């Protein structure tokens with residue numbers, strides 16, 4: 001309470017930030033605002049004024065459509081909507097605190113909280129409200145799938161592209177192949193990188209040249225501050241020794257190849273993945289040149305040039321003393337204007 005009042009005084013003193021500060025106050029401590037909800041909204045008896053329902057029975061996410069849920073209560077309460085696919089383990093969770101569920105507070109754009117992504121078919125949405133611990137359910141059917149816009153480097157849906165280079169050491173229990181037995185975050189397939197190599201950090205690698213994406217390469221825009229590299233990665237339970245290294249090789253002089261001696265190669269090294277699937281997103285301008293895992297000066301023009309990107313490489317490594325390692329990978333895509341939402 002003290003902190004809120006102090007903020008209020010500052011906002012009065014600095015008239016220029018009144019709007020910003022009051023919206024903060026409304027968000028955090030609604031009961032201190034004269035324009036906030038009435039006491040009845042907060043402390044009155046809780047009743048459901050409008051039952052939980054979807055605003056539409058069917059939603060086509062492929063045409064950028066979104067849907068929302070509706071409900072109304074007599075007082076403000078915390079609530080949680082859990083949308084579960086009836087055909088898979090896909091789950092989307094929407095949480096809020098209000099006395100109304102509408103387009104503003106409870107809309108769904110087809111994204112997923114727990115993978116896999118939602119497929120076509122019916123879903124069950126469950127509304128839990130804190131005030132009376134009640135659960136209400138409703139149905140919504142997905143008729144079209146969300147298709148994120150961007151440059152897809154690899155989704156592994158059509159096997160190994162002949163333009164990719166896949167190299168796996170001849171270690172023990174090597175995979176480096178398409179897989180589909182775990183949860184699949186996108187489509188029906190992912191790429192499985194696994195093996196035990198006791199003489200080298202490198203377990204295997206895959207090169208994805210621009211020519212595998214299209215005749216004119218990746219065709220990324222030139223502003224590195226507005227391009228994100230995204231990939232779905234999966235760390236199996238109990239495996240903590242994996243190192244996933246992505247390299248981005250630029251062809252600055254446009255001769256069709258990356259020359260290590262005098263062109264930039266940027267990278268991102270991932271060693272602390274969470275268990276299960278996650279989306280890793282890196283802004284192109286945040287990529288760094290690495291030598292043996294340490295930052296170094298790039299050897300080319302020392303500028304991030306996504307429009308000159310020639311090849312993306314994924315190297316999978318582990319300390320040779322630590323034995324078997326494995327990481328799954330899916331849906332590698334460059335997006336603009338923000339990280340990938342699946």
Ligand SMILES: [Ca+2]
Pocket residue numbers: 155156157185186187188189190330331
């Ligand atoms: Ca896939």
Ligand SMILES: [Ca+2]
Pocket residue numbers: 250251252253254255256257258259263
């Ligand atoms: Ca070159």
Ligand SMILES: [Ca+2]
Pocket residue numbers: 250252264300301302303304305
């Ligand atoms: Ca460069």
